[in-house]
Amino acid sequence: MRDDASLTWHPAEGHGEEVVYAVDGPLGRVRLNRPRAINALDRASVDSLLHQLRRWADDDRIAAVVLDGAGERGLCAGGDVRALREAILAGRSQEAVDYWEAEYAVDALVADYPKPYVAWMDGIVMGGGVGVSAHGSVRLVTERTQLAMPEVIIGFFPDVAGLHPLSRAPGETGTHVALTGAPVGGADALLVGMADALVPSTVKEQVLAALREDPTQDARSLAARVGGEEAETSWLEHQRPWIDECYRGDDPAEILRRLREHTAPQAHQAAELISARSPHSVAVALEALRRAARMSIPEVLAQDLRLGPVFAAHPDFAEGVRAQLVDKDRQPRWQHASVADVPRAAVLAAFGT
Template sequence: MRDDASLTWQPAEGHGAGVVYAVDGPLGRVRLDRPRAINALDRPAVDSLLHQLRAWADDDRIEAVVLDGAGERGLCAGGDVRALREAILAGREQEALDYWEAEYAVDALVATYPKPYVAWMDGIVMGGGVGISAHGSVRLVTERTQLAMPEVVIGFFPDVAGLHPLSRAPGETGTHVALTGAPVGGTDAVLLGMADALVPSQAEDEVLAALREDPTRDAQALAALASAPGGTATAQASWLEQQRSWIDECYVGDDAGEILRRLREHPEPAAQGAAELVGSRSPHSVAVTLEALRRAASMTVEEVLAQDLRLGPVFASHPDFAEGVRAQLVDKDRQPRWQHASLADVTRAEVLAAFGT
């Protein structure tokens, strides 16, 4: 139970109620407050975050910022892609492009924030939720965390600079996460470089008390204070680390079709399961995502966000995005009809064209 009922939570002045804020001693508290939508980020929420985070960056009263999400399901399910699909289908593609530009501006601000930025990444943390948390300076996950960049499921690509940590993850673990869109737990989020430490989900009040006392405490110090020996948050093994033998073997290289072939032919059942996932995703999305991931390995966060912004119009105009959102979130029949029948049908020229080359 969160011990914050005494705080005065309010929207940013002139902005909607989808994000609320409170001053908690030296802490600027940020709470995503659309629990029925698992705190999905619509345009008003993005604009509110950009406004308030900029204000607090220059506010001497605020020594650190702490982000969490309302409700029991998680921090954030991602961007409001249903609204983006509706805008695109109505011929208002520029609305989607403007949304992504604003969203990526928030992500860039988080990545360069001049004060400690603490993200409480409990429960579901997906897509846009990763962008406003995983680029922070103190990133705490729990035994309940389910983190994912699931964009290939809806005919999009892992944006919000999520490819920056994924391209630097051990071996090919980041490639597996990007191409399958499958969620991982807290321990694997740390392995991937998208979080710093695992703490018990019931320890948020302890973490906040420690930060009020010393807003500069890092993730390891907070984890040491919050985690009891043998607690649930410290007992998780890394699934990705356990699967490294086939992951590193199958996902190497720049040819998505070859990666899928290796996965299908590998004797390990988990590899064959991954093949089913990759094979069911948008072929265009998987092929472009792999190229974007490889390019991201030599980029800064800001450069990856610039790459994301260049790719946005490509995906907004590609039929797989509207179709993927329809199948997954609108009609929910989970039967998308992708433009390409298979990865083999996506040409190298199509992939390079997405990058303007």
């Protein structure tokens, strides 16, 4: 069986080694290549992906694209928000907006890719990592997968069109994922529509071998080929009685009240998580989630791009990144004391309404 060591990996023409590529028989292999940063997507990574994926879309040698991440920790920890914060604090907010525009162009390309796009979503898959994987046509998670849209933790909102599948998830499971920012496992990723099949983390080479034989195989065929899905139950499905009851509606303060008053201890834990997040982020994220239910992926990405400058100008983003990733004191000082203090008018203004 061929392994990755036998391949010749190289950067895209005119780009750096933040992402590397290889031709593996009929497969175009894409590897996010910043393992020390859990493959976080900086601007160079985004530009490289956009360049190479466009080239391979028109390359008859490439029958399918396969994405994975370098290192042992996971596919991708998200966007390089530390760099975005630095640009904003230096008065270069347009750099952040330009980054999001380029990132969302990659996500749109993945969602509409003309060939099978296979994402190996092992380990950590968060934020921007969801954007380059969960919109693909063949999305494989494992027992090691920790998937999250954690943006409300840093004073941002769930972007990269992650709200498209979350707004369509069963009951209010997507609302829980969006408002808590907490990671979920592979079975939960299936439930909320961000993955297609759960396979053992040990079968990657078997999956690649099967794709070399037939690059058009879907996720279920691949899962059956490599020994079936891992036996794992969905935590979110098991928790749906309180999730569906508490998260309904458009009022984040009312959602928090229901969570705090519910008899399920898991509801109280969720309330504590949401209370620690940026109140502005939670309020806007809930509104964006509800609107996303009526939108296509390109429309959600357009909404994301409208919201980006709003968050770049809001103090919670710089403060959230500081507390979580720069000083790491985990003690953010948010602009509002609670979601009840975020004016509804301010939430609607973020959408231009």
